[in-house]
Amino acid sequence: MPNVSNYYFGTAIIFLIAGIMIGLHMSITHSYAPAGAHAHINLLGWVTMSLFGTYLALNPHKAAWQLARIQYYIYTAGVLVMTPSLYLLLSGYTGVEPLVAISSLVTFAGVILFAYIIFRKA
Numbered sequence: 001m002p003n004v005s006n007y008y009f010g011t012a013i014i015f016l017i018a019g020i021m022i023g024l025h026m027s028i029t030h031s032y033a034p035a036g037a038h039a040h041i042n043l044l045g046w047v048t049m050s051l052f053g054t055y056l057a058l059n060p061h062k063a064a065w066q067l068a069r070i071q072y073y074i075y076t077a078g079v080l081v082m083t084p085s086l087y088l089l090l091s092g093y094t095g096v097e098p099l100v101a102i103s104s105l106v107t108f109a110g111v112i113l114f115a116y117i118i119f120r121k122a
């Protein structure tokens with residue numbers, strides 16, 4: 001499997017563990033305010049990263065592009081900042097809203113770059 005796919009799966013499983021821990025915490029405390037953060041950690045982290053990693057494993061010539069590595073870092077940085085700041089925002093710390101906004105745009109930039117990787121002819 002290409003390196004960048006390994007990075008994606010290694011990062012994705014950490015997000016899944018974090019997402020499930022938040023899910024368990026919500027269930028135990030009956031406090032569901034951070035449900036949106038839980039959903040985004042699981043879906044942007046575990047699910048989307050696994051799909052990116054799978055696509056790159058199936059297209060190893062694209063995984064070898066420097067751009068694939070750059071895309072990994074941009075997308076991961078976005079999700080890494082966005083999800084904990086979203087958790088804080090939903091838990092009542094409204095001051096972090098600008099951080100959520102900026103990191104959401106970084107995450108989106110990572111997705112647009114991935115679209116470019118998909119559509120660019122090898």
Ligand code: HEM
Nearest residue numbers: 019020022023024026027032035036038039042043046047
């Ligand atoms: C052991 C694993 C998990 C536990 C204990 C858990 C627990 C929860 C809880 C307590 C809620 C809030 C329900 C409510 O608001 O009434 C929730 C919502 C949700 N979960 Fe999970 N979850 C788990 C795994 C996952 C995974 C793997 C995904 C996605 C891949 C996921 C996606 C969602 C979504 C989309 C919502 C709705 C969020 C919202 O309404 O804003 N969950 N989960």
